[in-house]
Amino acid sequence: MYNILDLSLDKLKQWMKENKESEFRAKQVFDWIYKKNTWDFDNMNNISKVTKEKLKKSFYIEIPEVVHVYKSSVDDTFKFLYRYRDGNIIETVVMKYKHGNSICVSTQIGCRMGCKFCASTKEGMVRNLTNGEILAQILKAQEEIGARISNIVLMGSGEPLDNYDNVMEFLNIVNSEYSLNIGQRHITLSTCGIVPKIKELADRNMQITLAISLHAPNDDLRKNMMPIANKYTIDEIMEACKYYIYKTKRRVTFEYALVKESNDSKECAIELVNLLKGTLCHVNLIPVNEVKENNFKKSSMDNIKRFYNILMESNIETTIRREMGSDIDAACGQLRRSYLKSNNEVKGV
Known part of the structure; x- marks a missing residue:
C-alpha cells in the first residue's frame, strides 16, 4: 500500500x-x-x-497524529509534535501574522549535517520524509489552527537539499491548483549549502526564495560551526548563488546566526559586506538559539545592532529576525529532542 x-x-x-x-x-x-x-x-x-x-x-492517507501542541504565551506561535505511522516524531511550527499564516516544515527525521548550533542534528539522521509526509504537516496544521496556511518555510528539522527528490515533488504538488495552491513566491527553502543541488535547483527556474545558512564570512570560522564547510567553500557557495540569481532573477537570502565572541565582531561584519557586495541578496540576522550541548551564546543586542548597522550602511539589505515562540523551544529540533529525552528515547539517557 x-x-x-x-x-x-x-x-x-x-x-x-x-x-x-x-x-x-x-x-x-x-x-x-x-x-x-x-x-x-x-x-x-x-x-x-x-x-x-x-x-x-x-x-x-497518512495524516500524522498530534502528540503535543504547544502555544506560545508571548506571540501567536504554535509548535506541533507529530507522530507518523512508523512511530517517528517530527515537529512543525506555525507562526500567525497579520499578513497570513506561515509554517516551518521538517523535511527529514533528524539530520546528518552536524551544524553545531542546531538541535535537529544531535541524534543524527533517521530517514527522509516523503513528499506526502511533508505535505501532511501542512494539512494537519491547517486543521489544528482552523485557518489556511499561506507561506511555507522549509527550515525545520533536516536539510531539504539532502532529500532533494522528495522535496522537489512536494514543491510541485503544494503549488498545484488541485492541492493547496500555495504560490512559489510564498515558499522559502533553506540550505546549509550543498552546491551541486543549488545549481540543480537553479536549473528548474522556480520562483521560490533560496536561503543560505551562511553564519560566517570566511571558511575557517564557518568550519568551526558547520561541517559542510569542509566540503564546500564559501566561494563555491557564492558561485552557486550567483548562478541561482542569474537563472531565476530572484534574490538570495543569507542567514547569519550571531554567536557571542565568535562571528559577531565588527571585523566579521565588514568581511561579510565585502563578500556580498554587488550580489542581489538580503541578510537575515538571527540571535542564535542556545543549545545545551554546545557553548554558543547569543550575541548581545548592542553587537547585533552594530552588525546590522554596518551592513545597512554598506547598502546590504538586512533584517533582524524576530524571535518567535521562545518560550516553547520553537527553534528547529529543540522540542523533539526534549520530548525524546523525557521519554528515554535518546541514546545514553
Missing part, C-alpha cells in the same frame, strides 16, 4: 485508468483531501463504493 499524498494528480489519474476507473475520479478524491480536509475514503460521498474499495486496497 502507498500513501496517496505522495501522488501527483497525473499519477493518480494513471492509477484510475489502470484500474478501469474514470480519470476525473482522481480530481474528486483530491478535492476531498485538499479542499474538504476529508482523510477517510469512506467519507467521500460522491465516490462509488466499488471505487472506494479499490482505493482502500492500494492506498492509505
